[in-house]
Amino acid sequence: MAYSNAAFAAIADPTRRQVLERLSARPMAVGEIAAGMPVSRPAVSQHLKVLKEAGLVSDRQDGTRRIYAIDPKGLGAMRAWLDQFWDGALLALKAEIEREADPANGKDEDQ
Amino acid sequence: MAYSNAAFAAIADPTRRQVLERLSARPMAVGEIAAGMPVSRPAVSQHLKVLKEAGLVSDRQDGTRRIYAIDPKGLGAMRAWLDQFWDGALLALKAEIEREADPANGKDEDQ
């Protein structure tokens, strides 16, 4: 399973998640994003760089402005990992519960 | 949308993701987890503490050992956030594409 380490590290930061949430509404310019945020504009710029390198956003030049938008590819990889992990965990958990619920199996047999 | 900040911070670390992957197979003791990992056992212990506080794992005493297992609750919250974010982003992206594809709307009208 090939997933991006950078993507998980990127969404770990609350400020970056806030940026992503704002971009999920519609593509926006840097200054527009930074307007309603508690950090400075350069900080947002640096966050956008991280998000871009993680494949979570894409950018496009528009005059003096630079429009950022969500890039579905990076998100897809993360969802894939979470889904697979989720399914595996649930399966293992179900098996464990069934094993413990059935006395014939001997839940402490090898201990 | 109420999601856990700690959960996102927890899965940001590759070592912790490795711990989760091992636990997704079956519940395991601390030493068993640390056996096939590149870091020391105390390090794994600290990671497990973080994962537990994030609601991603649960623990149970068994003699001198401590068995850790996946806790579906914390994962569910993360998946919910990702799913909602994913859907919103795709919708916005689709709307944006349709807007740009339709010349009648004037894609640069307010600039």
Added chain:
DNA sequence: CAGATATGTAAGTGCTAGCTTACGGTAAGT
């Protein structure tokens, strides 16, 4: 061309994460 607008980037700083070693505590075995 001069000025304003919009953004990226360099430099510097405070803080925290993740790691190691060392130690303490608890449960099982002889």
Added chain:
DNA sequence: ACTTACCGTAAGCTAGCACTTACATATCTG
């Protein structure tokens, strides 16, 4: 009771993150 096994935690260190201010760059406008 003594020893062994298993684990959590404290102390200390290093590296990197997130932030700020200051500066450089590029585009549009009058």
